[in-house]
Amino acid sequence: MVSFKKQLLLLLLAYIPGIFLPLVMSLGETLVSWFFMGAWVLYVFILLIVAYIIDRRGSSRVD
């Protein structure tokens, strides 16, 4: 099972790109902004897979 601390860390990591969004916006490049948002969505999906992998490793150690 993923510990509460690790889960919280993963959630914080999911929100981190939000800090950089105003910077990306200030570039004024439309395509870059769209690419950034697409990458952010994919990045959160990868974090979800990471949560699953951590969980599997944790439970196999217990086994």
Added chain:
Amino acid sequence: MIVEVVLELIEPEVLALAIIFGWLALTFGYGYIATKKKMKGKATEWFVAGRKLGLLVLWLSLGANIYSSYTFLGLPGLAAREGFSVWAITLYGMISYLIGYWLIPRLWRDAKKHGWLTLADAFRDLYNSRFVAGFVALTGALWSIPYVQLQIQGMGYIIEVSGYGYIEPLTAKLIAFSLLAVFVVIGGLVSVTSINALQGAIMLIAIWFIGIVSPIIAFGGYDKLFSTLMSYSPPAGAKFHLTPTVNDLYFLYSIIFVAPLAFWLWPNRVQNIFGARSEDTVKRNMVLVGIYQLSQIPAILVGLTAVGLVATGVLNVPIHVKEYADQSFMLVARTLYNPVVVGLVGAGALAASISTAAAILHVTGALFARNIFVAEDEKKLLLYARVFTGIIAIISLFLAIYYPGALIYLLLVGYAGIVQFFPEYIIALKKPGLIDKYTAVIAMSAGMITVGYVKAVYGRIWNIYEGLWGLMVNLAVLTIALLIKKYLKR
């Protein structure tokens, strides 16, 4: 070759509609057989499919349950109407899975241990109160009505566009929804999951195909789609913009923090999760259903393709107007593909609407029967659930016909209401007894009333998602109640 002959012999609208209704008949037939085979008249089968759902069926049915007309029609519609804002919806959905991975296995474990059949059952045990359970059941069912309404409107749009106006939308809505209501009333979650497994498969194929292939067929590639859009000037009054603005940020930040908290509290999703065979199935599904969430990216591309087709003069409709924007998906399909493809993707889109409507209808009936009109025995419980499912279906149909709204906003208002359950659920889970049943109900009510007030009076304040205002009031009431309790103890 065969397709060409068929296309010459049959009118396009007849062919497209025959494929759509053929698919509908196939899934209903399959659902009926599955129901006859598995239903043994027990309440756990009607409510949570006897907690026997395996990985594949749960994945497809949960995907079909969550992704509905709002993904197929509302999301391309929002992309066509507002442009960049649409990313806020896709992003909050993906964050919801990360939160769900932490929250949902725990909820499933507790549900199995305590024999919970609905979300309101969880509140009943956590607050040791039938009153709180009744409140959660009633408000959960009421906030679900706009969600069912959304699906009925969606069905109307699909049949209207893919049938080239051959069938009057109202008639088509009545036929499809009557069949659906009858089926859910008879079968419960066994038939819902049986239908949804098939619907989930076809909708996934349809959305990826149309989203990925259409910009290539219409413009020769994604870069050319974007260059077309960047040189396009929307008509006066249109909100469409590709470059993000500060207002977009307010909406994005408020929605990605609030809406994910509600994502897994929708009664229909919780109940589908309760149907899982094991905790491991639940966890794997959290990751796998994320694939459905990724399918919102091709849905966005469909909306942009519709705008591009208007910009180049291929499509001649006011695409930034709500009704037309919500038809983007079917308009793109009808403009770029032959009636066979239109029929197939129409079936996928209709599948999405029916599957979600079936799941919500099923759960609202269950909530009323189990947690509001508490039945004395299992036979009566099933009867009440079936009667109330039918009533909710009729109310939703009435609203869809007489009070239609923009698809995406019907969904978001529902989310803003449902998220008010979150603080009370988490607090009771982590610190049982910290807040009493009356405080919980007052705080949730205050949050929901705030959402309704903000939406009705202001629409949106500073472009901040209305759910956040409700949540702030909800938390303020809880804080004040705790401070008073502390003061009185002294």
